Amino acid sequence: MNKADFAPIEARAAAVKSALIDKGVLTTDVIDHIVHLAAEEWRHENGSRVAARAWSDPAFKTRLLDDATAACAELGYEGPQGEYIVALEDTADRHNVIVCTQCSCTAWPIIGLPTDWYKSPEYRARVVREPRPVLRELGLEVPDDVAVRVWETSAETRYMVIPLRPAGTEGWSEAQLASLVTREALIGTAMALPPL
Numbered sequence: 001m002n003k004a005d006f007a008p009i010e011a012r013a014a015a016v017k018s019a020l021i022d023k024g025v026l027t028t029d030v031i032d033h034i035v036h037l038a039a040e041e042w043r044h045e046n047g048s049r050v051a052a053r054a055w056s057d058p059a060f061k062t063r064l065l066d067d068a069t070a071a072c073a074e075l076g077y078e079g080p081q082g083e084y085i086v087a088l089e090d091t092a093d094r095h096n097v098i099v100c101t102q103c104s105c106t107a108w109p110i111i112g113l114p115t116d117w118y119k120s121p122e123y124r125a126r127v128v129r130e131p132r133p134v135l136r137e138l139g140l141e142v143p144d145d146v147a148v149r150v151w152e153t154s155a156e157t158r159y160m161v162i163p164l165r166p167a168g169t170e171g172w173s174e175a176q177l178a179s180l181v182t183r184e185a186l187i188g189t190a191m192a193l194p195p196l
């Protein structure tokens, strides 16, 4: 079957939606709720706040590294695809990067739905085999004396990276710090932004 033979994605989505509702698997309320969460609640800015809190509150960082699911829930970030979150701390000698080779899983409550490049077969296949060249192509040069650790998402486990806190941010508020933490920094394909 050629791709051109398929109905447009909107028509296929509508057909699946009405079939699920007809069979009583889902209700329109549930679908509307999920759409609301995806559009309004699942944002990487949540993870940015988690990272900024970890930078500025050592006790919170300890709890985050011990049980990220519970620590994120302290800030109100919980729910589907956030049932088992593990936080990975970057250090002076180790850089973490996350991937889902099988599909494209992210921790929705703190990173949001995955972006196109994260879902691309190329990223998923290559970052495991050759992380340094892939990171370099994405604009991140990891020094040779810093180890790169690639973490594979599983059906249950969702990761977030706690990037290194940029120098020159002493005394910054949590909100200021959070503004430096991009979605890419939470995935590990970029460092936190330098202070302006």
Ligand code: FE
Pocket (backbone or CB within 6 Å): 100, 101, 102, 103, 104, 105, 106, 153
């Ligand atoms: Fe996945």
